[in-house]
Amino acid sequence: MSLLTLRHIRRAFVSGKNNQIMALKDISMEVETGDYVAIMGESGAGKTTLLNIIATLDQASSGTIILNNKDLSQLSEKKAAKFRRQHLGFVFQNFNLLDTFSNQDNIFLPLVLDRQPLKIMQQRLIPLAQQLEINDILNRYPYEISGGQRQRIAAARALITHPQLLLADEPTGALDSQNSQRLLQVFDQINQAGQTILMVTHSAATAAHSRRTLFIKDGIIYHELFRGQQSEADYLRNINNSLSALMTTGGE
Ligand SMILES: Nc1ncnc2c1ncn2[C@@H]1O[C@H](COP(=O)(O)OP(=O)(O)OP(=O)(O)O)[C@@H](O)[C@H]1O
Secondary structure, three states: OEEEEEEEEEEEEEOOOOOEEEEEEEEEEEEEOOOEEEEEOOOOOOHHHHHHHHOOOOOOOEEEEEEOOEEHHHOOHHHHHHHHHHHEEEEEOOOOOOOOOOHHHHHHHHHHHOOOOHHHHHHHHHHHHHHHOOHHHOOOOHHHOOHHHHHHHHHHHHHOOOOOEEEEEOOOOOOOHHHHHHHHHHHHHHHHOOOEEEEEOOOHHHHOOOOEEEEEEOOEEEEEEEOOOOOHHHHHHHHHHHHHHHHHHOOO
């Protein structure tokens, strides 16, 4: 079943006097429930713009975006905020945790904003804390823990709402390889358990955990790779080959 549908998404930015930048030119794509999609492309290709539009943090200049039969192009800012909280989970490169809240309170925040009872929050935290190995640091503060631990707290905050779609923008960008692997193993596990994931990354090794990779160039989807039955190593090699072709040829 298609969870997310984008049709002819365009996004223009005006910079300076009469200078228009077409960050997204014509993006159409579908994401099925249970899919794990990586989005790659050079700096300035339009990846973050695309993710922000899917996240309802930005609006397309034209085109439609439908998540679970709901047209997101028409949402007011207030409705979009509620929609984000209830249906989307976010993991960012820089964690975006609040230093004045304990790690546990950071994780609870989306449910607090949604006025969920404490009992529900505590029940949902138990399996997540175990899976993400964060039990020992729940009562500490974000500034008292390592980058890898911070990203696992951020992942718990994203997942505690049981989002229909997990959106990740460079989730391993600030992590060393060991912590990247640890986070990606969790992503693998939750995807195998049915969580749909859409992730922007510069890292081919990170993208090699996905089920398919979309390559964006100059605001369009330029190429797509499916993992299928390939080993992670073969998929990684193909992603690297596609990236080289993307950067050197500049065309088909
Ligand atoms: N608010 C904005 N105002 C003007 N131009 C913008 C704005 N945001 C993005 N752009 C332009 O849109 C294009 C796409 O930017 P975007 O941030 O989506 O690229 P990206 O692929 O995520 O790049 P990176 O990998 O460097 O993060 C770029 O040319 C960028 O300069």
